[in-house]
Amino acid sequence: DTGVSQNPRHKITKRGQNVTFRCDPISEHNRLYWYRQTLGQGPEFLTYFQNEAQLEKSRLLSDRFSAERPKGSFSTLEIQRTEQGDSAMYLCASSLGGRAEAFFGQGTRLTVV
Amino acid sequence: DAKTTQPNSMESNEEEPVHLPCNHSTISGTDYIHWYRQLPSQGPEYVIHGLTSNVNNRMASLAIAEDRKSSTLILHRATLRDAAVYYCILSASMDSSYKLIFGSGTRLLVRP
Secondary structure, eight states: OOSOEEEOSEEEEOTTOOEEEEEEOOTTOOEEEEEEEOTTSOOEEEEEEETTEEEEEOTTOOTTEEEEOGGGSOEEEEESSOOGGGOEEEEEEEESSSSSOOEEOOOEEEEEO | OOOOBOOSEEEEETTSOEEEEEEOTTOOTTOEEEEEEEOTTSOOEEEEEESSSOEEOSSOEEEEOTTSSEEEEEESSOOGGGOEEEEEEEEOTTOTTOOOOOOOOEEEEEEO
16 A cells, blocks of 8 residues: 555553654655644644655644654654643645645544543 | 635435535635545545636536635535545645645535
C-alpha cells in the first residue's frame, strides 16, 4: 500500500506525559499537513511543511506541540505535557504541489486519561 | 478564510441520485471549491474540485452556480458505501499553503 501511513493508530497516555506520532507520506509528495479532529467536528489545520521547511503553524499549535519533517520525508508530531483537551484524532495528509488533491492517513487517536 | 454553509444531514435511498448543496456567498474570484468525504473511522478522502465549470469524475459530479456563490455535489447512484460526512471546502487563492479549512459538513445517510 503506497498511501499515507500513520503510527500508532491509537495511543492512550496519562496526563502530563509526552507523546510522539509519526506520519509517512506518499513518497514523492512534497507537501505534508497535520490536522486535529475532535468528535463531531471537521478536521482543524495545525501545521504544514513544504519539503523539510515548516511554513505555517496554526494558533491551535501551542508551544507544547512541535512538528518536524527531517529531510522532507516522514514527519513527527510531538505533544509535551499532554492535557485532557489534547484528546483527539490527529490526521496527516500529503500532496504533490499546491492545488493537487490531498491524501489523508487514517489518523492517530489520542486519549489522555 | 471564506466560509461554506452545508445542511447538517441528508438522507437518500440506495441507488437514487443525491444532491448535496453548499453555499459559499463570500467566495473570491480565484478560490477553488473542493469536496472531501469522511467515512466512519477513516481520514478524509478527496472527491472532486472545480473553479468555474462543472466537473465530472468517476466518483461524482460538481455543479457550480454561474455566480459561484453555491455549488452542488451530485452522487449519481448512492450506495451504502457512500454514507459519510461530506465537506465542501474553499481553498484560499492567496494562501500558498493550500491548507483545507473544514466546516462541520453534511452527514449523508443512505437507506437500503
